[in-house]
Amino acid sequence: MRFLCVAAFIAILWCSLWGRAFSLQVVDPQELGRRALRQHLTSELVTGRRGKILDRDNRVLASTLAIKSVFVRPYEVESPYTVSVRLAGILGVDPKFIRKKIRKGRNFVWIKRKIDDRAAAAIKKQGLKGVYLQTEFGRVYPNKMLSGNLLGYVGIDEKGLAGIEYAFNKTLTGSSSKFVVQRDAAGRRLFLQGAEETTPLQGDDISLTIDSEVQFFAEQAVQYAVNAYDAKWGGAMVVDVVSGDVLAWAQAPMFNPNVFGQYSSSQRRDRIAQDAFEMGSTIKPFLMAAALEENIIEPDTLVFCENGRWRLHNVRIRDTKKLQWLTAKKVLSYSSNIGTAKIGLDLGATRYRDYLVRLGFGKKSPLPLAGQSSGILRPLKRWTQVDLANAAFGQGFSATMPQLAEAYLALANGGVRKPLRLVKNFSLAENVQKERSQRIFSEETARNVLAMMQDVVEHGTGKSAAISGVSIGGKTGTAQKASRSGGYGGKYTSSFVGLVPAQNPRFITLVVVDEPAKNYYGSKVAAPAFKEIAMRYMALNGTLPDSEQSRLFATTAPAKRKPTYGERRFDVGGKPQISGESVPDLRGKSVRFAMEIYARQGIIPSVQGSGAFVKKQKPAAGAKWSAGAKQQYILWLSEQS
Known part of the structure; x- marks a missing residue:
C-alpha cells in the first residue's frame, strides 16, 4: 500500500510537471515570451x-x-x-x-x-x-x-x-x-559593447558677436559707476559701426547664472533689453538731424534761449544756464532744452515723430531676444505742443538701449539705418533686413550732426569724455524720471553716447546709469565710464595715442566689494586666472573642474575612460596653451581622486 501511494504521488507530480511544461511550451508561449521581454528589455530616453x-x-x-x-x-x-x-x-x-x-x-x-x-x-x-x-x-x-x-x-x-x-x-x-x-x-542595465546609440544628439x-575682453572692461567700468554714485543699475553697449555687431552688453549689478537661484528676479533681469527709459538729451541729435534734413535750420541758425527760463502753455521749460542767442550747433553743444524745444516746434510733431519711427523707436528691436520692450511712443493724435517740446529734448517717450544704439548707428553709417547683430549665426529675415537698411538722413545731414556732437565733447557738456589726441563725438543725457503719482519726481537717469572717431566712426559706446544718488548729470556720471571703455577698447586694438597709454591703467579701479555666491571674475586677456599661460596640473581634480579650465581657453578635450576624477593628462602640466589643430588635449579618468 505504501508503495502504491508513493507511486501514485510521483505519477501525479510527474503528470503535473508535464502538464505545466505543455502549457508553457504549447498553450501560452507567445504571451509568456512577451512578458519575458518586458522584464528583461526596457526602452531608455537619451537626450x-x-x-x-x-x-x-x-x-x-x-x-x-x-x-x-x-x-x-x-x-x-x-x-x-x-x-x-x-x-x-x-x-x-x-x-x-x-x-x-x-x-x-x-x-x-x-x-x-x-x-x-x-x-x-x-x-x-x-x-x-x-x-x-x-x-x-x-x-x-x-x-x-x-x-x-x-x-x-x-x-x-x-x-x-x-x-x-x-x-x-x-x-x-x-x-x-x-x-x-x-x-x-x-533590473540593472546590461552594457554591451557597441550597443550604444550612435545617432548624433x-x-x-x-x-555671439560679444567680445569677452570688451565685455569684461565694459562691465568693470559700469560697476564702478554704479558703486561710485550709489546707483540702482547701470548698463553699457559697445557697437562696431561697420558690421553692426554688439561687442559688449554689460550690466551692473551682475549675477552668476551657475547659482541663479540665489538671486532675485530683478537681479537676473536683462534690463538692457527689457527696460525702457526716458533718454533725455541723448535724443537731441535726432531732432537736429530731422530739422537739418527738412531745411528747418542750418548749423549756424540762431535760436534765442530765453535766458534759461521759458513758459509754454503754462509749462515752464528750464536750462541749467542763463543762455541767450545760440547757433543750432551750440544749442546741441550746451544741451539747451529751450533751444531744442523751439526747433522741435518749428519742425512739427508729424515730421519729428515720423523720423523717430523710421529710426526704430516705438518698435521692438529685431535682436533675437525674448521679452524685449518696445518703449513708449504715443500716437500722433495725442501729441500736444507741450508733448512735442518735451519729446524734442528726450522726455515724454521712452526707449531701450538697443533702440538708441540702432538710431545712433544710422548717424554713424552716413544716415543709413542698419540692424544690430548679436548672434553671428543668426540672420534676420530678408524683409526685415530691407526695412532696417533704409536711408533716414542724407550723408550731409549725418556729417553735420556728427560735427555738432564733436563740438559737444570739445566745448560743451561732454568735456569729461574727451581723450587727448582722439576726436570724439558724443552727447550727454540727464532725464528726470516720471513719478508713479504723476509728473516728474526727484530721481534721474544719466546717460552718455559716444562715437569714435567723431567723423567716420568705428565704434559706438552707450552708457546708462539709473537713479544715481550723489550726482545725476550725465557729464559727471556716465561720460567718465564711456571714456574708460573707449580708452581700453582703443588700447586693445592698438589705436590709443601713446600720450594716453600711461594714463590708462592708472585710472581708479572699481571699488572693492565682498565677492558673493562664489564669484570669480574673468581677466582682460580672456584666460582663467588660475592657470596663467601654461596648462595646470589637473591630476586628482574633478572632471568638472578640469573641463572648466579647458573651456576658458576655448578648448574641448578628448575624454578617455570613465570616472569623476582626472588620472592622467596630455599634454603634461606646464605645457603652453595652444588652441591649434595640431595640439591634442586628452584627459584619462578614474573613479578615485
Missing part, C-alpha cells in the same frame, strides 16, 4: 548635450558637462534607516527627508539631482543596495558673472529660462532618442 554658447572668438561662455544624480528604487532597499543616514551625511540633507521619500512605495524616486563629483564617488563607494547614480548633463558658465544677464540660465531639466538660453532653447537643446537595452533579473552651438 544629447546642450550646445555651447561662444563669443566672437570662440571662447566658451556656456557649456554642458556630465554630472551625476542619485536616485533610489525603494523596493530594493533593505534598511531605509541605514540608507537615509548614510546618504544624508554625504549629501548634507536631513535623513528624515530621504527616509520619507524611500517609504513612499514607488519604484523610482530622485534623492538629489546634479551632485558634485566627490559626493558621487562617496555614494558609489558605499555600495548601498537600491541606491543608484544616473549620468545627466549640467550647464556650466566658466566665466561666472561675465555676460550673466545676457546669457540667462537653464533649469534643472536643461531648459532655457532666460536670456540667450531661452531665446535659442530649441537650437541649443539636444535631440532625444529612445533605444532598447537589456536588464538582468535585478548634441544641440547646435550659438556664436
Whole structure:
C-alpha cells in the first residue's frame, strides 16, 4: 500500500510537471515570451548635450558637462534607516527627508539631482543596495558673472529660462532618442559593447558677436559707476559701426547664472533689453538731424534761449544756464532744452515723430531676444505742443538701449539705418533686413550732426569724455524720471553716447546709469565710464595715442566689494586666472573642474575612460596653451581622486 501511494504521488507530480511544461511550451508561449521581454528589455530616453554658447572668438561662455544624480528604487532597499543616514551625511540633507521619500512605495524616486563629483564617488563607494547614480548633463558658465544677464540660465531639466538660453532653447537643446537595452533579473542595465546609440544628439552651438575682453572692461567700468554714485543699475553697449555687431552688453549689478537661484528676479533681469527709459538729451541729435534734413535750420541758425527760463502753455521749460542767442550747433553743444524745444516746434510733431519711427523707436528691436520692450511712443493724435517740446529734448517717450544704439548707428553709417547683430549665426529675415537698411538722413545731414556732437565733447557738456589726441563725438543725457503719482519726481537717469572717431566712426559706446544718488548729470556720471571703455577698447586694438597709454591703467579701479555666491571674475586677456599661460596640473581634480579650465581657453578635450576624477593628462602640466589643430588635449579618468 505504501508503495502504491508513493507511486501514485510521483505519477501525479510527474503528470503535473508535464502538464505545466505543455502549457508553457504549447498553450501560452507567445504571451509568456512577451512578458519575458518586458522584464528583461526596457526602452531608455537619451537626450544629447546642450550646445555651447561662444563669443566672437570662440571662447566658451556656456557649456554642458556630465554630472551625476542619485536616485533610489525603494523596493530594493533593505534598511531605509541605514540608507537615509548614510546618504544624508554625504549629501548634507536631513535623513528624515530621504527616509520619507524611500517609504513612499514607488519604484523610482530622485534623492538629489546634479551632485558634485566627490559626493558621487562617496555614494558609489558605499555600495548601498537600491541606491543608484544616473549620468545627466549640467550647464556650466566658466566665466561666472561675465555676460550673466545676457546669457540667462537653464533649469534643472536643461531648459532655457532666460536670456540667450531661452531665446535659442530649441537650437541649443539636444535631440532625444529612445533605444532598447537589456536588464538582468535585478533590473540593472546590461552594457554591451557597441550597443550604444550612435545617432548624433548634441544641440547646435550659438556664436555671439560679444567680445569677452570688451565685455569684461565694459562691465568693470559700469560697476564702478554704479558703486561710485550709489546707483540702482547701470548698463553699457559697445557697437562696431561697420558690421553692426554688439561687442559688449554689460550690466551692473551682475549675477552668476551657475547659482541663479540665489538671486532675485530683478537681479537676473536683462534690463538692457527689457527696460525702457526716458533718454533725455541723448535724443537731441535726432531732432537736429530731422530739422537739418527738412531745411528747418542750418548749423549756424540762431535760436534765442530765453535766458534759461521759458513758459509754454503754462509749462515752464528750464536750462541749467542763463543762455541767450545760440547757433543750432551750440544749442546741441550746451544741451539747451529751450533751444531744442523751439526747433522741435518749428519742425512739427508729424515730421519729428515720423523720423523717430523710421529710426526704430516705438518698435521692438529685431535682436533675437525674448521679452524685449518696445518703449513708449504715443500716437500722433495725442501729441500736444507741450508733448512735442518735451519729446524734442528726450522726455515724454521712452526707449531701450538697443533702440538708441540702432538710431545712433544710422548717424554713424552716413544716415543709413542698419540692424544690430548679436548672434553671428543668426540672420534676420530678408524683409526685415530691407526695412532696417533704409536711408533716414542724407550723408550731409549725418556729417553735420556728427560735427555738432564733436563740438559737444570739445566745448560743451561732454568735456569729461574727451581723450587727448582722439576726436570724439558724443552727447550727454540727464532725464528726470516720471513719478508713479504723476509728473516728474526727484530721481534721474544719466546717460552718455559716444562715437569714435567723431567723423567716420568705428565704434559706438552707450552708457546708462539709473537713479544715481550723489550726482545725476550725465557729464559727471556716465561720460567718465564711456571714456574708460573707449580708452581700453582703443588700447586693445592698438589705436590709443601713446600720450594716453600711461594714463590708462592708472585710472581708479572699481571699488572693492565682498565677492558673493562664489564669484570669480574673468581677466582682460580672456584666460582663467588660475592657470596663467601654461596648462595646470589637473591630476586628482574633478572632471568638472578640469573641463572648466579647458573651456576658458576655448578648448574641448578628448575624454578617455570613465570616472569623476582626472588620472592622467596630455599634454603634461606646464605645457603652453595652444588652441591649434595640431595640439591634442586628452584627459584619462578614474573613479578615485
